[in-house]
Amino acid sequence: MADGRLNPADKLTEDLLVEILSRVPYKSLCRFKCVSKRWRGIISHPDHRKALPQYHLHDLAGFLYSSDVDKAGWFGRPVSAHNFTGVSVGTRPPVRPSLPFLPDCEQFHLLDSCNGLLLCRRFQAFGSEAFDYVVCNPATEKWVALPGFFTKMQTARLGFDPAVSSHFHVFRFVEDGYVKGVEIYSSKTGAWSHNECRSWIFPTSIVHESKSVFFNGLLHLLAVESVVVAVDVEGTTWKVIPTPRPGPGVDVGFIDLSQGRLYLARCDPHREYKLSIWVLEDYDSEEDYNEEDYGDERFGSQVWVLKHSVRCLNLFGVKDVQVRDQYHIVALHPQQNTIFLVYEHDKVLMSYEMDSGKVQFITDLGPDSVEPYLPYVTLYSKELADWN
Known part of the structure; x- marks a missing residue:
């Protein structure tokens, strides 16, 4: 003093x-x-880092999403407007969803969000086939452009856990009918690495619109074979998590992280379009699976516990709503038993509380809104590597 x-x-x-x-x-x-x-x-x-609060994980600020506007840009490519909607009425946007701080950016696509960071595909000009990837923090308006330009669209997702490390990773899967490998960018090294696909039991195809879940140092996604697949940040650990085998016509589902555990949601059209929510209880199970096991009805059923189920009639007041066509889940609340859905018929964002059964209208997203609807938490930390 x-x-x-x-x-x-x-x-x-x-x-x-x-x-x-x-x-x-x-x-x-x-x-x-x-x-x-x-x-x-x-x-x-x-x-x-693990002891001190790094960000408001429990504070889901809202959702970032895009809308197709009527006019077209160069070479007829449609122009997208970018928006934010809060999960509470009257919420002021904590960020500028148009990301005006990104330089030389005529058009960008929102790809993924993870713990306050965004992954975008950035085109230098309308109609251009070449693009690069940008990771940014909308709260601090810091950003970094990843090295290299690409022309082939591949599934790309973001992995970041500020409680563990200040560095992030971008996963770009190399697919030709099925996943052959993954290119991983590390903000620690500032470079991409290529890793061949290993130990996913059988040729696997990622559900391209699947939400990614990053925890335990691995990126998790849904595969069309109705399993959860995961790969670590080094590209050396390839994990398959079997799920309860869906019946005919049952959607592959939706995965998310809530209260520190992995959740799976599915809609069954043969049971009055019942939506079922499962939680993975024994993530670290060492039980081995092989391709022959997948034909067994018991495959994976012992690791998932049914947490909740609800008929679509209770959600929307109609019986025959199909998850693929008319509604889809966009997030589970990080710390509450609440599901967020977009009802495509009216393009509205809704929430459903599993404990009380309460359905709540949140906001009208507009008829031109399009996927993905990215859940967003605000990250104020500036102590991240390699930001501009």
Whole structure:
């Protein structure tokens, strides 16, 4: 202090200070970095990331999505407008969804969101076949362009966990009928690596509109073979998680992470279009599966537990709503038993609370809104690598 007196907070041990700071909101934690060099060093130290709040995981701010506008750009390519809608009435957008801070960006496509970061496919000009990938933080308006230009559209997803590391990874799957490998960009190395597909039991095709789930250091997606497939950030671990085998006509489903566990949702048209929600209880099971097991009705049924089911009649007031055609799930709440859906017939965002059975209209998305509808949490941290 200026008068030479000791600041009482300086008497706190590092362990005690971390324990206290772990209980404050993230925004306050950011301000506390200005208290002293010691506090800033403690808050910023990698060893304390798991103990201290890194972002508001429980605060789902809303959804980012695009809309096709009537006019067309160069070479007839339609122009997209980008939007944000909050999950609460009257929510002010915490970010500028048009991402105006991205330079030299005539048009971009939203591809994925993960813990506050966005992955975009950026075209330099309308009608151009060449594009690159950009990862950005809309809250801080920091961004990084990944090296290389591409012309072939492949499934690309983002992996990022600020509680574990300040670095992110982008997964670009190499597909020719089925997955042959994956190219992984690491913000730590600043380069792409190519890895051949290993140990996915049988030739596998990714559901291209599948939501990705990044946890336990692996990126998870749904495959058309009705299994969950995963690969780690090094491209060395390839995991298959069997799911309860769907009946004829049952949709492959939807996966998401909620309350620290992997969830699966499916709609069964043969049971009054019942929507079933499953939770994976024993993720770390070491049981081995092979291609022959997949024909067995018991394949994977022991690892998933049915958490909830509801008829579409209770959701929409009609019996024959099909998940592929007229509605789809866009997210599970990170910390609550709540599902968010887009009802395609009216293009509205809705929520369904599993505990109470309450259905709530959130907002009209507009008739021109298109997938993907990306759940977004606000990440204020600027301590990420390689940002512009």
